[in-house]
Amino acid sequence: MSSRSAEPVRVAAVDLGATSGRVMACRVGARTLHLEELHRFGNGAVPVQGSLYWDVLGIHREVLVGIREVARTGRLHGIGIDSWAVDYGLIDRDGRLVANPRSHRDSRTDGVPARVRKAVPDAELYGVTGLQQLPFNTIYQLVSELGTPALEAAERMLLLPDLLTYWLTGEVGAERTNASTTGLYDVRTGEWSQELAERTGLPLSLLPPVREPGAVVGPVVAEVAEYVGLHDVPVISVGSHDTASAVVGVPAGEESFAYISSGTWSLVGLELGSPVLTAEARKADFTNETGVDGTIRFLKNVMGLWVLSECLRTWADRRLRDVTLPALLAGAADSPALRSVVDINDPQLLAPGDMPARIQDLAREAGEPVPRTPVAITRTILDSLALAYRRNVRLAASLAGRDLDVVHVVGGGAQNALLCQLTADALELPVLAGPAEAAALGNGLVQARALRQLEGSADLPDLAAMRALIRRTHDVRRYEPTGGLDWDAAASRVG
Incomplete structure (x- = not known):
């Protein structure tokens, strides 16, 4: 073991979201865990001729800028990337990008799940993948491309963090936690499903080798090394699905806990040792995604703060005065509770657009009082999200046979x-809130462990030890249930 293994390491944790991206310097030691944001950039799908694309080359440029800033401000020991799931780029036999990746909110998958269902019934698909059957899962995106020049020219499909890792290292692969979100991964065997590929008409060769979270992918290629100003910096395959990294970053102790990764999407669930593949879990549309260290993230995708973000964008476009997030939240806190609630997972809320009008339409259709002001709409969104959290945390616990002590947000x-x-x-359980930067912390912790292993250390922290370090170094706010509201009656109004 070299002397550095006992010293803190400093890594670049690249944390990409569907609306913004950040590059953080993460310093990890035996008693040290510190994040510093050094580069932030805007992100978002770009509409072109009726389709929604990601500006993936722009994302790559910003990632390089951020990594260079981390290297400029101190020693850099490693690089890791996490992002949202399901979206991908196609590369040809020469390793070149075939076309700009599409956003999962693009309409090209309309009707595709029904086509796939004819080849692979829902129960059979769930029995293999254990995956929540969302209309934008990778399997449906790929099937929508069958017969197109882009797919015909493709040699490999690379999920977005794997595509960016490929541009950093020249190495092709599929990190396991993200591969498990595609609908083509067998959650029972931990491998790509040849049967599903054949039955849907997709070439199995399109799917790259699976690699583990914590694997060292390789050093940066020459052009990246020259741009960053450093050579021989390893790129490490972290839990590249941001939720996998975020669950590593949950500062849980020995209590039985549920987690809510609350962001653009909300991912609500439990950490288990094996998948739940029952008919009841399938009917409830719960997903079994692989986590770090062989864990299973048994969860449900719930519409998240995307809805409120889209409302803010719409109000900004209309140049409404004094409509800021702090003002809306302050006003919502003083508004009547549970006056209007809607199904926050309604498909009408998936695509970009006039979100305030959609919330009003859903309330009208449900026979609820129609929220008329930005503050009232904000309160409706937050009450409805809390109801969705209540329903799905309780359902996850029931399906998995778990009693819960606490919920981590x-x-x-x-x-x-x-x-x-x-x-x-809503849940009548304590909520422990924080850290907000759980995904970046999980990203950095997995990198630090991989670097210690690379140097030959036999003393590697497990998930419990990594979470204990978060508890020692980061404040968490506790919320106790207060009572006084009839959440059961509100839940019955949503259905």
Whole structure:
């Protein structure tokens, strides 16, 4: 073991979201865990001729800028990337990008799940993948491309963090936690499903070798090394699905816990040792995704703060005065509770657009009082999210046979005090909120462990030890349920 293994390491944790990306310097030691944001950039799908694309070359450029800044401000020992799931780029036999990746919110998968269902019935698909059958899962995106020049020219499909890792290292692969979100991964065997590929008409050769979270992919290629100003910096395959990294970053102790990764999407679930593949889990549309260290993330994708973000964008476009997030949250806290609630998972809320009008339409269709002002619409969204959290945390616990002591909320939603209090009230359980940067912390911790292993250390921290370090170094806010509201009656109004 070299002397460095006993010293803190400093890594670049690249954390990409569907609306923004950040590059963080993460310093990890035996008693040290510190994040510093050194580069932030805007992100978002770009509409072109009726389709939604990711500006993936622009994302790559910003990632390089951020890594260079981490290297400029101190020693850099490693690089890891996490991002949202399901979206991908296709590369040809020469390793070149075939076309700009499409956004999962693009309409090209309309009707595709029904086509796939004819080849692979839902029960059979779930029995292999254990995956929530969302209309934008990778399997449906790929099937929508069958017969197109892009897919015909493709040699490999690379999920977005794997594509960016490929551009950094020249190495092709599919990190396991993200591969498990595609609908083509066999959660029972931990390998790509040849049967599903054949039955849907997709070439199995399109799917790259699976690699583990914590694997050292390789050093940066020459052009990256020259740009960054450093050579021989390893790129490490972290839990590249941001939720996998965020669950590593849950500061759980020995309590039985549920987690809510609350951001653009909300991912609500449990950490288990094996998948739940029952008919009841399938009917409830729960997903079994692989986590770090062989864990299973048994969870449900719930519409998240995307809805409120889209409302803010719409109100900004209309140049409404004094419509800021702090003002809306302050006003919502003083508004009547549970006056209007809607199904926050309604498909009408998936695509970009006039979100305030859609919330009003859903309320009208459900026979609820129609929220008329930005503050009232904000309160409707937060109450409805808390109801969705209540329903799905309880359902996850029931399906997995778990009793719960506490709910951990991580991600951006951990900073929303009103939403956290509503969640505690709705679930009648304590909520521990924070850290907001759980994904970046999980990213950095997995990198630090991989670097120690690379140097030959036999003393490698497990998930419990990594979470204990987060508890020692980061503040978590506790919300106790207050009672006084009839959440059962509100839940019956949503259906």
